[in-house]
Amino acid sequence: MTATQERPAGEIGKDRRRKEDQRLITGRTRWTDNITLPGMLHLAMVRSPFAHATITSIDVEAAKASPNVVAVLSGKDFGEELGVCINAWPITPDQKTPGHSPMPADRVAFAGEIVAVVVARSAAEARDAAELVDVEYDEQPAVVGIKKALEDSVLAHPDLGTNKSALWVFDSGDAGTGGDVEAAIEEARTNGIVIEREYRQQRLIPAFMEPRSVVVDPTGEQITMWSATQIPHILRFALAATTGVPESKIRVVAPDVGGGFGGKLQTTPEEWIAWAVARRLSKPVKYTETRSESLMAAHHGRDQVQTLTLAADKDGKVTGFKVHLDADLGAYVAIVGGGVPVLGAFMFNAIYKFPSYRFECQTVLTNTTFTDAYRGAGRPEATYGVERMMDELAAEVGVDPLEIRERNWITHEEFPFTTVAGLEYDSGNYEAATAKAKASFGYDELRAEQKERRDRGDRVQLGIGVSTFTEMCGLAPSRVLGSLDYGAGGWEHATVRMTPLGKVEVVTGASAHGQGHETAFSQIVADRLGVPFEDVEVLHGDTQVAPKGLDTYGSRSLVVGGEALVRAVDKVIEKAKVLAAHLLEANADDLDYANGTFTVRGTDQGKAIQELATATFAGHDYPEGMELSLDADATYDPVNFNYPHGTHLCAMEVDTETGAVKMRKYTCCDDIGNIINPLIVAGQVHGGLVQGIAQALWEEAVHDEAGTLVSGSFVDYLLPTAADTISFDVVHTDEPSVCTTNTLGTKGVGEAGTIASTPAVVNAVVDAVRHLGVSDIQMPCTPERVWRAIHANDGDAPTPEAAMPHFDESEGAGQ
Amino acid sequence: MTKIELTVDGAAVSDDVEPRMLLVQYLREKLGKTGTVIGCDTSNCGACTVHLDGSSVKSCNVLAVQANGRTVTTIEGLADTAEGELHPVQEAFRECHGLQCGFCTPGMIMQAVDLLGENPNPTEEEVRLGMEGNLCRCTGYHNIVRSVLHAAGGAQS
Numbered sequence: 001m002t003a004t005q006e007r008p009a010g011e012i013g014k015d016r017r018r019k020e021d022q023r024l025i026t027g028r029t030r031w032t033d034n035i036t037l038p039g040m041l042h043l044a045m046v047r048s049p050f051a052h053a054t055i056t057s058i059d060v061e062a063a064k065a066s067p068n069v070v071a072v073l074s075g076k077d078f079g080e081e082l083g084v085c086i087n088a089w090p091i092t093p094d095q096k097t098p099g100h101s102p103m104p105a106d107r108v109a110f111a112g113e114i115v116a117v118v119v120a121r122s123a124a125e126a127r128d129a130a131e132l133v134d135v136e137y138d139e140q141p142a143v144v145g146i147k148k149a150l151e152d153s154v155l156a157h158p159d160l161g162t163n164k165s166a167l168w169v170f171d172s173g174d175a176g177t178g179g180d181v182e183a184a185i186e187e188a189r190t191n192g193i194v195i196e197r198e199y200r201q202q203r204l205i206p207a208f209m210e211p212r213s214v215v216v217d218p219t220g221e222q223i224t225m226w227s228a229t230q231i232p233h234i235l236r237f238a239l240a241a242t243t244g245v246p247e248s249k250i251r252v253v254a255p256d257v258g259g260g261f262g263g264k265l266q267t268t269p270e271e272w273i274a275w276a277v278a279r280r281l282s283k284p285v286k287y288t289e290t291r292s293e294s295l296m297a298a299h300h301g302r303d304q305v306q307t308l309t310l311a312a313d314k315d316g317k318v319t320g321f322k323v324h325l326d327a328d329l330g331a332y333v334a335i336v337g338g339g340v341p342v343l344g345a346f347m348f349n350a351i352y353k354f355p356s357y358r359f360e361c362q363t364v365l366t367n368t369t370f371t372d373a374y375r376g377a378g379r380p381e382a383t384y385g386v387e388r389m390m391d392e393l394a395a396e397v398g399v400d401p402l403e404i405r406e407r408n409w410i411t412h413e414e415f416p417f418t419t420v421a422g423l424e425y426d427s428g429n430y431e432a433a434t435a436k437a438k439a440s441f442g443y444d445e446l447r448a449e450q451k452e453r454r455d456r457g458d459r460v461q462l463g464i465g466v467s468t469f470t471e472m473c474g475l476a477p478s479r480v481l482g483s484l485d486y487g488a489g490g491w492e493h494a495t496v497r498m499t500p501l502g503k504v505e506v507v508t509g510a511s512a513h514g515q516g517h518e519t520a521f522s523q524i525v526a527d528r529l530g531v532p533f534e535d536v537e538v539l540h541g542d543t544q545v546a547p548k549g550l551d552t553y554g555s556r557s558l559v560v561g562g563e564a565l566v567r568a569v570d571k572v573i574e575k576a577k578v579l580a581a582h583l584l585e586a587n588a589d590d591l592d593y594a595n596g597t598f599t600v601r602g603t604d605q606g607k608a609i610q611e612l613a614t615a616t617f618a619g620h621d622y623p624e625g626m627e628l629s630l631d632a633d634a635t636y637d638p639v640n641f642n643y644p645h646g647t648h649l650c651a652m653e654v655d656t657e658t659g660a661v662k663m664r665k666y667t668c669c670d671d672i673g674n675i676i677n678p679l680i681v682a683g684q685v686h687g688g689l690v691q692g693i694a695q696a697l698w699e700e701a702v703h704d705e706a707g708t709l710v711s712g713s714f715v716d717y718l719l720p721t722a723a724d725t726i727s728f729d730v731v732h733t734d735e736p737s738v739c740t741t742n743t744l745g746t747k748g749v750g751e752a753g754t755i756a757s758t759p760a761v762v763n764a765v766v767d768a769v770r771h772l773g774v775s776d777i778q779m780p781c782t783p784e785r786v787w788r789a790i791h792a793n794d795g796d797a798p799t800p801e802a803a804m805p806h807f808d809e810s811e812g813a814g815q
Numbered sequence: 816m817t818k819i820e821l822t823v824d825g826a827a828v829s830d831d832v833e834p835r836m837l838l839v840q841y842l843r844e845k846l847g848k849t850g851t852v853i854g855c856d857t858s859n860c861g862a863c864t865v866h867l868d869g870s871s872v873k874s875c876n877v878l879a880v881q882a883n884g885r886t887v888t889t890i891e892g893l894a895d896t897a898e899g900e901l902h903p904v905q906e907a908f909r910e911c912h913g914l915q916c917g918f919c920t921p922g923m924i925m926q927a928v929d930l931l932g933e934n935p936n937p938t939e940e941e942v943r944l945g946m947e948g949n950l951c952r953c954t955g956y957h958n959i960v961r962s963v964l965h966a967a968g969g970a971q972s
Contacts, residue, residue: 017909017910017912018909018912020917021908021909021914021917022909023917024914024917024920025890025901025905025908025909025914025917025920025921025924026850026890026891026893026894026896026901026905027848027849027850027851027889027890027891027921028850028891028896029849029850029852029917031849031852031918033849033852033853034843034849036847124833124835124836124840207952208916208918208952209854209860209862209916209918209919209950209951209952209953210852210854210916210918211853211854256916256917257916258852258916258917258918259915259916259918259952259953261952290856291854291855291856291857291860292856292857513916514915514916514917514953515915516915679912680912682912682957682958683912683915683953683954683958684915686954686955686956686957686958687915687952687953687954687955688955689955690955690956690957691952691955713855713856713857713859714855714857714859714860714950715857715859719950719952720956721943721946721947721948721949721950721956722942722943722944722946722947722949722951722956722959722960723943723944723946723947725943725955725956725957727939727957727960727961728955728957753955
């Protein structure tokens with residue numbers, strides 16, 4: 001073994017190709033549904049077609065007689081071992097939280113809720129038999145829609161007596177972080193500008209590409225659950241807490257997981273039922289949902305009505321912002337369902353110096369699929385609200401939308417800045433991000449073109465949308481979570497192990513599902529420990545391998561998990577230093593560590609970390625009092641969130657005759673601090689952008705009046721395709737404002753694109769037709785909605801051209 | 816049960832299958848070809864795309880019995896990966912970061928291979944239209960499009 005290793009300098013910042021890719025591009029993958037165990041049985045779920053009904057009877061005889069059916073079980077067949085689905089974040093002490101059984105025996109509260117499970121030797125046979133389960137329902141009136149729910153005339157859960165679950169309030173006057181918003185609004189009504197709007201955040205479906213799947217193997221000493229989950233550690237905790245099996249008897253594995261976006265940040269009825277059935281039958285079981293089941297019963301996201309009041313002086317300097325949200329939880333308060341809209345409390349003030357602020361969030365229960373985190377989780381909704389309002393303010397004042405923002409934003413000299421919502425933003429440079437985005441976008445040229453098209457009265461008008469966003473990410477300082485009554489902490493854990501032959505095993509409590517942790521974390525360790533990138537193996541997603549962790553969501557893996565990794569590496573180096581000093585017969589204070597090697601200052605003597613690992617394994621020669629190990633653990637609890645920000649600019653073309661919209665250009669300049677791997681960052685940004693753009697233009701989960709999901713397949717729930725989207729112009733600030741509360745200066749990037757892009761797109765669409773009297777178009781901005789908005793003020797009268805028949809009726813359509 | 820005989824990834828295989836069994840189910844459940852995955856139940860997502868007699872098909876949209884006597888290539892048979900080989904399109908997806916979670920990737924790659932077979936030198940627009948039947952939720956398509964264009968460029972040089 002040589003004392004120095006060949007290693008390219010500076011792994012951090014390098015566009016390393018991903019370690020994960022080889023297996024993924026060759027089909028050598030371990031999705032949960034790929035797992036087959038000897039004697040494994042397959043589950044099919046019987047789901048309620050009614051949104052609200054009592055279960056009168058369940059006849060399982062025909063299903064039981066179906067070929068190769070092993071068991072048919074319903075809620076009444078289980079006792080407490082079935083467990084419950086938990087809400088880990090009651091947002092107020094008096095929150096109304098309906099009991100949530102994985103498989104209720106008496107009453108269903110949304111269409112798609114599971115009432116029975118069929119166990120058979122094959123998935124096809126299970127599904128055949130599920131068709132034969134005869135369930136008699138007594139249909140009850142269903143409440144669908146936020147405004148209907150607020151009336152309390154029809155109740156989602158009659159025994160609760162109301163649909164209102166909780167009201168969460170933050171007021172800057174009460175909190176001492178700002179003034180009285182009501183006074184600011186009163187003042188503005190006489191001497192300034194008051195803008196009042198109601199915006200709709202439509203319901204979305206995370207729609208990860210891998211349908212959820214769960215395998216439970218009850219044989220062996222530990223019961224093992226493989227699940228397509230983002231949160232194996234939280235899943236194990238919740239299984240233990242609700243089903244009476246000790247944590248030490250539970251192993252949870254998240255193998256390759258095909259996307260999550262918050263949609264797999266859940267502890268699901270399907271997991272709990274598979275768990276109970278496997279334990280009951282003492283056989284391994286598998287359940288994989290169909291896409292229709294996934295869209296219907298996996299949690300949805302967003303779904304708010306935002307009532308917003310912005311007060312400003314006549315120059316457009318904001319004096320107060322009042323936010324009232326009504327947020328639809330669906331039928332149950334899911335694991336962090338109530339907390340998601342509350343996260344918006346800290347973000348409606350965005351990058352601005354608002355002197356007064358009030359945020360209210362009323363959560364309501366309805367007879368629809370329960371909602372929870374979807375990429376951004378509370379922050380996209382907030383960013384949409386404030387960025388739409390800033391455009392309205394700009395229009396009212398009559399200045400460019402960027403100008404109105406500049407009048408209100410925190411300038412770069414003002415950091416650290418304590419916001420009106422009580423957060424301390426540690427760093428940022430909104431001026432720099434905006435300047436760079438404008439230049440790259442060609443802002444002035446596009447504004448000139450917009451004017452030309454308007455002056456000419458072109459049929460296709462151009463609109464430019466702005467979104468200057470920030471977000472809080474890196475969830476989260478544990479004490480802050482405690483103060484919000486969240487049921488867990490926000491720390492992360494890492495272990496760094498030196499193998500006998502000098503390789504490095506890194507164990508992280510983060511649980512990747514497409515983010516590229518194996519690559520980015522290898523780069524961090526390679527740099528810090530001074531070892532080759534290829535020699536680092538990142539292990540995760542299995543509680544037997546990585547027993548401690550809080551998993552992956554909220555753009556936390558790098559900024560929290562990465563910091564834990566840094567600290568573990570530093571401990572390894574400290575431990576190795578003692579051994580190096582001993583073997584080099586030098587004083588530890590005289591040693592330098594660089595490029596993976598301890599050297600004695602002023603000599604050519606050195607020991608590589610790999611040599612020290614081998615020496616530790618052998619144990620033949622080490623100092624008295626040294627524990628014979630170089631391995632180290634670290635748990636990191638963040639001291640603050642971190643605050644990526646950026647300026648996103650979008651140009652949309654709107655056909656004023658048809659309402660069709662087309663994206664012309666999209667530029668974003670995100671300041672995400674120091675970048676570990678620019679290739680991975682770009683991928684996160686691109687994917688995030690399209691999810692946010694999709695909310696603006698295409699996606700909407702729709703329940704009909706009876707509570708049936710009518711967008712229950714990919715035919716009806718419109719995910720964008722390659723043909724719907726464009727290539728993006730992604731840039732970063734030249735000198736990033738690094739995060740000051742972690743060693744690497746990194747900020748989260750996983751959600752930034754989604755948080756920023758939705759208002760940029762809608763602002764652009766509205767901007768294109770604002771001169772036609774339009775100030776809002778409800779999302780998604782379909783051609784019909786755009787057309788109706790354009791014609792809202794002329795009695796929906798069609799244009800003369802559009803009124804022309806498409807064919808001569810006397811001659812038929814064959815022209 | 817119906818007996819079928821076909822060639823999958825270069826190997827002759829023979830099985831008795833239910834007439835209703837889909838090709839993708841046959842590949843996964845009978846042959847263990849789990850590289851090909853199921854992402855939806857309406858033929859929208861394209862995650863299950865394979866080649867049937869050299870042309871891309873969504874294998875959820877083909878019955879196993881319809882593959883009788885024919886040749887199927889899956890992501891696992893696209894290149895001799897055991898020997899360390901990659902198909903140029905596989906290589907391009909890695910090079911251009913054309914995948915994140917990787918679930919749609921087998922279908923994307925199989926579709927891209929077919930697209931480039933028909934049109935070795937596509938424009939970005941042609942790539943976008945040619946990949947329209949395959950859904951991805953992670954990448955925003957930006958780098959998938961780059962990957963296909965990169966593979967096309969590589970094929971020319």
